[in-house]
Amino acid sequence: MALRLAATPAIRNTARIMLRQQPMGLVKIHSSVAQSNSVVAHKPDRLHGSYHWDIERIVCVGLVPIISSQLAFGASPVLDTLLGVMLPLHLHIGFEACITDYFNPRKSVILNKLMTGALWASTTGVLVGCYQFNTNDIGITEFISKMWV
């Protein structure tokens, strides 16, 4: 009889929660936001998981020698091109973290979508702009060093 009892979904849910086998967020508690009763579970995928973390750290680590050599040796077209790719990436990932923290998709659905869309549009614009700036104008580093006198 204990086995039949253990097969009911509610007791199974309780047992799994107690054994920490599923995240607490799956249990429906009193909530004023209308949510469907079905469990929304992400399929674990590396692109948004560990690869995202790896790319974030690689960009951060890559920025260190770029900025140091620009401070030490001044402008160069290769460094400017690299900077024009790494910097927008770094800014994008940073802003994305802020959006997830302050405009969580579960809490503020529309605002999150709005911000994410604006971020993607801006990052594309900044990437294009950096390329234009580096190609048709004097380049980011040269511009800053001229202004910094």
Place this chain on the structure above:
Amino acid sequence: MLATRSILKTVAQNPSVLRSAIATPAFGVRHFNATRNTQAQCADAESEFLRQQRKVRPVSPHLTIYEPQITAVLSALHRITGVAIEGPVYLFIFYFTVVFYLGALSYLAAPAFGATIDTASIITSAAAAPVALKVIAKATLATPFVFHSLNGVRHLVWDAGKCLDIKDVYTTGYAVLAGTAAGTAYLTFM
């Protein structure tokens, strides 16, 4: 399964999931409902009641009483300086791109449009500013940049698994602050 204390607690805290399958015992269970049993409403109305109640309930002080420590303050500063640098950079490059394309389009119509926003004019107008203003502007720009870079290195050190105990966190934190002061001074007066 036996009705142990932890199961009862879970049932009490999540009644709507488990109400359908389990008859809640009449004794020893705390119900988190907004209304008494005799006045209970449907789940959505209960949620709405709870929401209204939570809006007027007093909240314990948190930020006002917690002592600011180097851990929390530097972490907050890291994000603030990051956003502070990022916003203007995005805006400037975005603006530059827009104006560049607009200028290219209107090159045939009005040669003067967009010509005033190119880099040469910005540089000359920046160079012509008074010295005090330039020093203040350079210090204002350099401080968040240097701080964010040095604290970023500190984050990367943590990601490598080093300096994670509290003594090292404080040491590296003070090192970042000292480095920020030195770096800002160097950049402002270089």
